[in-house]
Amino acid sequence: MNELPIQRVLQGLLERLGSGTSAVLIAEPGAGKTTQVPLAFLNEPWLEGRKIIMLEPRRLAARSAAEYMSRMLGEQTGETVGYRVRMDSKAGRNTRIEVVTEGILTRMIQSDPELDHVGMIIFDEFHERNLQGDLGLALALESRAVLREDLRLLVMSATLEAEPVAALMGDAPIINCPGRQFPVETIYKPMAAGYKLEQHMAAVISEAAVAHPGDVLAFLPGAGEIRRVQAELERGGLPADSVIRPLYGQLPQKEQDAAVRPDPENRKKIILSTSIAETSLTIEGVRIVVDSGLMRTQLFSARTGMPYLATGQVSRASADQRRGRAGRTAPGVVYRLWSLEVQDHLRQRNLPEILETDLTPLALELAAWGVTEPESMLWLDPPPEAAYERGRELLYRLGAVNENGTITSRGKRMAGLGMHPRLAGMLLQAAEIGQGSLASTIAALLQERDIFHCGSLDRDADIRGRLEAVILWERRGIAAANTDEAALKRVAQESRHIRKLLGISDGEDMDIEKSGLLLSFAYPDRIGQSRGDGRFLLTSGRGVEFPRAQLLSRCAYLTVAEVDDQKGAEGKILLAAPLSIEDLYRYHTEEIEEELIVEWDSTSGSVKARNQTRLSAMVLRESSASQPSSELVAEALLTGIRSEGLGLLPWTKQAKQLRQRLQLMHLADPQWPDMSDEALLECMEDWLFPYILGMRNRADLQKLQLTSILEHMLGWDRKIRLDQEVPTHITVPSGSRIAVDYSDPAQPVLAVKLQEMFGLYETPRIGHGKIPLTLHLLSPAQRPVQITSDLASFWKDGYFDVKKDLKGRYPKHYWPDDPMEAVPTKRTRPR
Structure with missing residues (x-):
């Protein structure tokens, strides 16, 4: 004992915790911390006869540490030193040191927040950073801060970074101890x-x-x-x-x-x-x-x-x-x-x-502690917000918390069972319908590795076969073919332990055909509806399938307890049981919703209405609905337009030009309405909704007068200003009134025969003279011979080259030597 390295630092550790309430011990492997430290504190005056609780992450380590310390004292395990793990304990009224696993510590603190009988908690191997270890430390720190300022807390580890946990514990002193390591x-x-x-x-x-x-x-x-x-x-x-x-x-x-x-x-x-x-x-x-x-x-x-x-x-x-x-x-x-x-x-x-596991159990424990916001507690790593919220949503679905996250009476009973909330919720609900014994066996099976000897993807997924094997073992002591006898024994032992917790007699009848129903109490998000060929849609919206054909493949409904979801678009069902539609309606009534679905059908180009009976993502029943409100139909039409685009609307040439003219004004002044596709689709409720009330399909939409609808967006004053600044047509020197092309609002185009522009020196402008038109000067065959926004420069430098090229091809047309003095004409020659 004296040869162990921990002996060199024990006195300093005793002094630190004699004058303070926290410490961090970093002891290398082989130092002897697990078995020597608890014994060293047994006679400390501040302990005052209270217990030392030492937390170990694993049951084997807890039991081994207790047995080793007992041998050192020359005693039997359960006297001065004992242990408590799930379904096994050796501890008595005189036990001063209890080595426990993490779930046991959580239950102790939850049932007695003041920890009256405890003087010290030791967190061993804290570097493993298990969820329950983090939770146990957070609860202990809060208990000490509020109720037990004299409670000693010691964190021990071989490889932990000491500074963060020391800071978390209020700048606790750090003691380092080298190990005894051979090469x-x-x-x-x-x-x-x-x-x-x-x-x-x-x-x-x-x-x-x-x-x-x-x-x-x-x-x-x-x-x-x-x-x-x-x-x-x-x-x-x-x-x-x-x-x-x-x-x-x-x-x-x-x-x-x-x-x-x-x-x-x-x-x-x-x-x-x-x-x-x-x-x-x-x-x-x-x-x-x-x-x-x-x-x-x-x-x-x-x-x-x-x-x-x-x-x-x-x-x-x-x-x-x-x-x-x-x-x-x-x-x-x-x-x-x-x-x-x-x-x-x-x-x-x-x-x-x-940081990477299911936080539903943590959310339940915090709710039982009276905490709805985990950030109010001390953590080395706070629970990730999204994962924690998912856990709380599941608790609400299981009836463990209300909408505010406050624990319910059912939630308190679930927390007291000390197992995953899914299984705890199933056990309580099953007991209410007289199937607590069956639920106990199911819970035991789900916490054990498969009792059948077979590969995970080759096995029969029906949990009922496993239940029959367990019942045969419990009642007659016979191990069914292809079963793991050791696993059978553990399942039977765990099942008896759960029944004892629930106060259920071993002789209660078990209706194995209710297995799928009981699983649905634990996994309401994994109730599955057949899609054919062994494929199912879960209430969560997830698709799953059997890896191979089996009897369960033909079920209309089932509940999935275990899924291989590591790869592929659809998870592989590993464990499930059939669920009757009668049980589904009877026991999940509160979750089943009647809904009127009014939506756009792109195939028919119309709005379809139907009544649906739904359980989350699953549609249980559906029928046509005859008279949905015009508002709902109009909303569905808008959805259709958003999915298929504005091309679903009747854009006449006039409507298109108006939209383009308005977009030019928006580019010049953002106070004008944005006519881009994105903007119009986003605010259709404002400009289009009133005009489609009473419409139902693509043909109805073709009756819309989009020009009038867009003008209505402007008001009278803006319409006058639009006509003044961005006219639809420009009168050219020949007297022709030619439409302006606003296809590119940033660069409006006027396409006009070259001869019709004779005598005009400057480029025509719009927007109170601020925006020059891009002129497409056309040949007699209506083909562009020059594109310019500077007409004066064209007359001076480009006209004569164009004239030379075109005069030979169009000799009958008018090609004056001085375009500024010529008579503009839309004919072959001026009269």
Whole structure:
């Protein structure tokens, strides 16, 4: 005990928390902080007989730490030191140190905000930045600020950046402690092309086990990979005196203990573990680490509104933690299944869970705490606003909060169950209709990995088969074919635990055909309506489909509990149950809406009206509506015009010119109405709506008098000014009255025969003489021979070249030598 590095800083830590209420301890791996620090505070006078609560992120670590401290005291676990994790606890009335997991701490603070019986809370391995850890610290800080100013808070970590958390805790002192780390050699073994992970991992483990002394700790992303690597290793390549020990959170306690403790036959252990062994645990005898470099985390898709499991590269901090496992008790070696180049590009740390996960549970806990705005609390990383709002919207749909985000009586009961709000809401609603026992089994199944042995995309998605297997196990102790017996036991145990929480007897009848209904209580956003061919539209608007044809593919309605949504336009349904239309109407009546839909149909070019019965994005029933109001029809017409463009309206030549003239005035003076497509489409309610009342289709729109409608926008005074400044026609020297082309309002054009302009020296202008017209001077064949905005310059420099060119082609026409003295004419020659 005295050899542990933590002993060097314990006295300073005791003094800091004797005079203050906060501290941050940064202790490197192997320092002994997890087991030594809580014991050191047991006899502090300020504790006054109260408990020390130490938070551990994982159940195995919590149990192991409590057992180790108990052995140090020469006691049984549950005496001075105990633990409490979900569905397992060893703690009594005399327990002074309780090691708990994160959800347990949250429940403790929620049920007793003053924490009368607690003198100190220790947050161990805080660098993992789990959602519940961040929440627990936020609640503890608020409890201390408002109710318990003497409550001691200690944050411990191996790799945390200490300054931000110290500032959060009121500039808490930071104590640093070096670890006890033996040298560890690092060997990079990137996977060659064509190899699968399990093949490469098994090969490297075999190589390392033969080449080096000590036990092997191999890190893999999940239980599936562990099973496949184990199968590869069992084919051969390991030393004869070795034994394979899986280690992951869902294993039975006995198997976890076998992986952590020394082998009773002194064999070489090959421990295949998830990141559960990354921190907190010291596994005696491990001198070899083989790291796949992968980890599995639950992320939340903002695109689909659904959570999903993702496998990704570990951070540099996690890789270093794993490497350190090899040097706890003696020199070791780590094999990394990636290259040195990849190592140089690893991100420094894992992203805090609060920034990338489903925040519905957090929103419920804060509502139960009495907080509707999370920014009012202290966070290392505040909950992202969009994700938090999505979580609160789901809570409202589940009946856990009201429109203001304040918790309801149902919400309080949901929070007390200590599980995801979806499952908690399902359990309460199911109990009300006499199906609490079935809901308990469903909830247990949804929190466990699949009890069937099969690939995720090949399995039958019907949850009813799994329920039947669990019921068969509970009632007769028989494991159905192709089931995982260990998983069955865990589901049965969890189901009994939930029934006990709800006060439901084990003998309550279960109607498995109500499975889809109960799932709809948990997943109201995942009720699906068939689109044919095994494809479904969810109430959320998301499209999903079965990866292969199965009986559920033919259901009219179902509820989806699990979706593979990582790629593709449509999610893959992994777990679901059928839902009858009768149950849908009976139990989701409040969410079903009757709606009159009046919308533009581009195919027929008319407004269609129909009555719809909807459940969110799903249309349950539809029929034609006969007499929608003229206002609704007019609004639909406007929508049609916006979607198809202003070309749907009857733009006569006169209307087009008027619009162009008005746009010229707008360019000169923005106070005049904007006639661009964008502007007219945006404000159609102002200028067009009154004229289309009573109309219903494209033919009706053709009756509109757009010239009159646009003039009405102007008023009398502006119309007079428009005619004066931007005339429709210009009278040229020949006496002809020629229309001005305003197609380009920035450059109006007057196209006129050259002979009709004789005698006019200056270019005609509009806009009170400010805007010169662009003259298209035409040949006798009405083709432009000159384009100019400077007529005087043309007469002087260009006319004679044009005359020379055209006189031979049009000898009968009038080509005077002096255009200024000539008589203008629209005929071949002047009279």
